[in-house]
Amino acid sequence: MAKKDYYEILGIDKSASPEQIKKAYRKKAVEFHPDKNPGDKAAEEKFKEAAEAYEVLSDADKKARYDQFGHQAFDGGGGFHGGGGMNMDDIFSQFGDIFGSAFGGGGFGGFGGGAGQRRMKGSNLRIKVKLTLEEVANGVEKKVKVKRKIQAKGVSYKTCPTCNGAGQVMKVTNTILGRMQTASTCHTCGGTGQIIDGKPNHADAQGMVMEDETVSIKIPAGVADGMQLKVSGKGNDAPGSNSIPGDLIVAIEEVEHESLKREGENLHLDLYISVAEAALGTSKDITTVGGKARIKLEEGIQSGKILRLKGKGLPSINSYGTGDLLVHINVWTPKNLTKEQRQFFEKALTEDNFTPKPEKTEKSFFEKVKDMFS
Known part of the structure; x- marks a missing residue:
């Protein structure tokens, strides 16, 4: 099923400012928040859709890629998402501060934990994947080895004694206006509501160890150099029994082809032929991303002629x-x-047939360039 347009989900147009995007998201998030719509699956889906749209449109780089490529810039199957892989914990972890005040600044039903408590998300990992032009043309599945932090086996956590698991500490201050109560993130647990209770000797201070994991990445056809894709949940773990892992960000690096040059979806090939081949006509084998192809050149073909092979890009x-x-x-x-070749061309200088006589239908160099980019 086709995904809805992100601008349509938030009820804005492409010229919306960052503040307008944020305001539109907050309105949708409050409208479809689980606490306001308990047990309503349709509202929950709309809540997730709004978060997905905001995650992309609030980021200038992601927004630019979405405007150019649409959903395919982030969703190539096999776990790539611009936000579509987000669950409720992802949403409250990343965007809870935007609409939290509308619900008392505390928790979010069964999704966000106790008052102020937040689920920690691990850091993202970034890798580069090199692709040949043939792999770009056909799509490919790559297996890469990733070194990521995971929670060590045997590590255990307990409720933070400072905030009693709330993730926040309350402070009451006497002012001329009366007693004021403020909340701040717990400095002991960092807002998770938990601290390490026990860990194996080989784990670090946060109970983490490094591990190599082979990750399978399905890359869709047509990706471009510099494009970034995301594999959800394959980044570093975070401490805490209710934490969620970060993501693996995959940057595409296109390997330069020996003879084909890319321009968007089109490809360009320089084909050199001899004077004799140009005069008499010939057939030539050329390189395409789908293998070899044979093309026929008519006699009298001119240098600068551009042949367009439809659908071969x-x-x-x-x-x-x-x-x-x-x-x-x-x-x-x-x-x-050679002496004989020179004599032939010297004689050709006086031959009328060798005198350049471009036809009116023959396009100039600048017209050919204009056609090529139109």
């Missing part, structure tokens, strides 16, 4: 079709001639 990551392969014809002029 790269697929659109947003499923808008496939680009083309543009073959640029370059007639190679020999640099060293």
Whole structure:
């Protein structure tokens, strides 16, 4: 089922400012908050949709990629998400402060724990994955080894004695206006409501150990150099029995092809032919991302001619079709001639058939460049 447009979910347009985006999200979050709609699955889904939309549109980089590629910029299957993989704990952990005051500044039903207590989320990990042009064209599944922090076996936690598991400490101050009560994050547990009770000797102070894990990453066809994808839950763990792991951020690095040059979904190929091949016509084998292809060049073909092979480029990551392969014809002029070859070309200087006579239908270089980018 197709995902809803993020702007439509929040009821805003693409020109909305960051403050307008935040305001629209808060309105939706308050409207569909689980505490206001207990047991309403439809409201819960809308609550998650709003959080997903806000996670993307509130980030300038993610918003730019979404505007260009749509949902495919973040969702290639196999666990990639721009926010769609978020559960209630993710939402309250990341965005609880935006709408928390509407519910007394405390917990969020059964999702956020006790008053002020928050679930810790582990830090994200970042890796680069190199892809060939052929892998970009077809999509690929990569297996990578990731070194991540996980909770050590045998580590245990207990309720923080400072805040009694609340994650916050209350302070009462006498002022000229009367007694004022303020809440702040517990300095002992960092707001988690828990501290380490016991841990094995090989674990660090937070009860963590390093472990190598092989992660399978499904990369969709049509990704571009510099694009980032996310594998949920494959980052570092966080301390605490109710914590959630961070994410694995995958940065795409495109390996330069030997002969094909990329321009969006289109590909470009420089094809060099001899003067004789240009005059007589010929057939040539060329490289495409799908393997070798044979093309026919008519006799008298001119240098600078561009042949467009429809559908021989790269697929659109947003499923808008496939680009083309543009073959640029370059007639190679020999640099060293034999005596007989020189005599032939000297005689050709006076031949009327060798005098350049461009037809009116023949496009200029600048017109060809304009056509290429249109």
